[in-house]
Amino acid sequence: MTQDADEILLARFRSGDSQALEAICLRYEGPLFQFLVGLLRDHHQAEDALQETLVRALERLDAVDPAHLRGWLFTVAYHQAMLFRRRQKCRRVANVPMANALTDPAPGPCSLAEQRDDVRRLRALLELLPAGQREVIRQRVYEGKRFREIAEALGCPLNTALARMREGLKRLRLLWEQSHA
Amino acid sequence: MPDEPSDSLVGQALLYVSGELDPGQEAAFERLVESDQAAREALCQAVALSGALAGRPVVPNPAYRQKVRERLLRARTAHRGKGHRSAAWALVGAVAAAVVWVVLRPTGPPGPEAPEQPPVVATPSPEPQEAVAEDDHSLDVANLWVEMSEPTHLEKACDEEARRKARAADWPRLSRGDDPKASSGLPAEQAAIED
Numbered sequence: 184m185t186q187d188a189d190e191i192l193l194a195r196f197r198s199g200d201s202q203a204l205e206a207i208c209l210r211y212e213g214p215l216f217q218f219l220v221g222l223l224r225d226h227h228q229a230e231d232a233l234q235e236t237l238v239r240a241l242e243r244l245d246a247v248d249p250a251h252l253r254g255w256l257f258t259v260a261y262h263q264a265m266l267f268r269r270r271q272k273c274r275r276v277a278n279v280p281m282a283n284a285l286t287d288p289a290p291g292p293c294s295l296a297e298q299r300d301d302v303r304r305l306r307a308l309l310e311l312l313p314a315g316q317r318e319v320i321r322q323r324v325y326e327g328k329r330f331r332e333i334a335e336a337l338g339c340p341l342n343t344a345l346a347r348m349r350e351g352l353k354r355l356r357l358l359w360e361q362s363h364a
Numbered sequence: 365m366p367d368e369p370s371d372s373l374v375g376q377a378l379l380y381v382s383g384e385l386d387p388g389q390e391a392a393f394e395r396l397v398e399s400d401q402a403a404r405e406a407l408c409q410a411v412a413l414s415g416a417l418a419g420r421p422v423v424p425n426p427a428y429r430q431k432v433r434e435r436l437l438r439a440r441t442a443h444r445g446k447g448h449r450s451a452a453w454a455l456v457g458a459v460a461a462a463v464v465w466v467v468l469r470p471t472g473p474p475g476p477e478a479p480e481q482p483p484v485v486a487t488p489s490p491e492p493q494e495a496v497a498e499d500d501h502s503l504d505v506a507n508l509w510v511e512m513s514e515p516t517h518l519e520k521a522c523d524e525e526a527r528r529k530a531r532a533a534d535w536p537r538l539s540r541g542d543d544p545k546a547s548s549g550l551p552a553e554q555a556a557i558e559d
Contacts, residue, residue, distance in 0.1 A: 208429050216424045217411040234428045238435045257404045345375030356416035
């Protein structure tokens with residue numbers, strides 16, 4: 184099934200089609216949420232900010248060029264994130280692992296067991312990666328080293344370490360999804 | 365199609381996400397994502413990759429969608445209410461304008477006391493033009509009323525009337541070619557300036 188272009192979705196939304204709103208949320212909630220998590224470092228704040236972003240952006244659609252809907256949504260999201268920061272007077276701590284912001288801060292016992300299982304699976308999948316990518320991820324995840332330290336330890340430029348991290352994670356994600364399929 | 369970020373941008377985003385940029389670099393990256401779509405996409409990728417590292421996709425709780433729907437519906441209902449109120453005020457304004465027009469329009473046909481018609485006059489007229497002429501007449505009356513209420517306007521009106529009469533008196537003479545300057549094609553006023 185082909186997806187409607189943004190212009191068509193917006194026209195449907197403006198005419199009161201509730202399915203269009205659902206489609207807009209489905210299309211953009213992932214990237215917007217990731218963006219907000221990146222800026223706010225807090226899962227719940229990012230969810231609240233996502234809600235504010237979509238409400239405010241969709242209330243002001245008359246001024247938006249449908250061809251730039253994505254950019255518009257991200258602009259509103261950015262300003263919401265800054266507003267949330269000012270309100271919360273959130274101070275970013277340099278060594279707060281991103282994983283803490285991504286997971287539920289108060290998991291129940293079942294979730295803990297699931298997470299332990301996931302960690303075991305992740306270790307197994309890590310062995311399937313090329314050596315360079317595996318080493319960067321291993322030192323990052325299991326030794327908690329900073330990227331600059333990893334680059335120094337491996338004797339490679341920082342950008343190379345980052346690129347290996349990126350490629351390795353993409354491959355790991357693919358392997359993870361395949362193993363859960 | 366979203367702007368595909370470069371490897372170096374994604375690398376920078378990964379450092380930002382992991383808290384390894386110094387404060388100046390961090391502020392610079394945040395200024396970038398304020399408006400640069402490729403940088404924004406890079407940040408999304410960095411967070412998604414970090415989520416993969418944690419073994420969990422970075423997605424919101426879908427319950428937020430219902431809240432968005434409810435708030436937008438409330439906003440739409442409120443806006444429709446405002447729209448109805450604006451329409452009501454517009455109607456009141458239109459009625460007021462109609463009342464003013466009825467008060468100012470003349471009650472009888474134009475007589476000798478009516479202001480003089482301008483020299484260039486439209487050829488008389490099928491019915492629609494009569495209605496237009498009547499509207500123009502009432503507007504002239506309204507404008508005249510406003511001007512009469514200001515003393516300086518009254519003086520200016522007298523001066524202008526005197527000048528107009530002088531021009532009207534000169535016109536037949538000029539059209540017969542009595543004035544040498546008129547034969548050169550110069551209007552009387554310009555001739556007066558050059559004297």
